[in-house]
Structures are given as C-alpha cells and as structure tokens.
Amino acid sequence: MNTMDRVTDLVNERGLTLFKLAMLCDVPYSTLKNTRARGGQLAVDTIEQICHGLGITMAEFFTERGNKHGS
Helix, strand or coil: CCHHHHHHHHHHHHCCCHHHHHHHHCCCHHHHHHHHHHCCCCCHHHHHHHHHHHCCCHHHHCCCCCCCCCC
8 A cells, every 4th residue: 555645545535635634643754745755654643643643543543444443
C-alpha cells in the first residue's frame, strides 16, 4: 500500500487539505508535501501521528475504504 495514497484518500473523505491535516496531526507540512512529490512512503511514527490526529487506529489506516467501522 502506498501510504501517501491512503493519506490522500483520508484527506478527501474528510474534506481536508494536506496543510490542514498537517496542522491537525502536528506533522510538518513539508514532510507530507515532499513525500507526496517524491512518491515516497511515510515513516511509521508519522502514520501514528496522522492516525492519532484523525482519531483512527493503525488498523483502520491500513484497511481499504470498503471496510470502515465508525468509532
């Protein structure tokens, strides 16, 4: 799974921008922007911060869109 593709899905689902996500999750915007631009993958600690900020688990992050369980 491409982690930045998943972040993009989550951002779109919630009507956020990448910048707003960065602010919400206390992740540097440059980290998200540069990772997306380079086609890279996010570090596990960054994914954890994003999950915490969005109120989802790591399992939910790595679950495809078809299996959403509300918390």
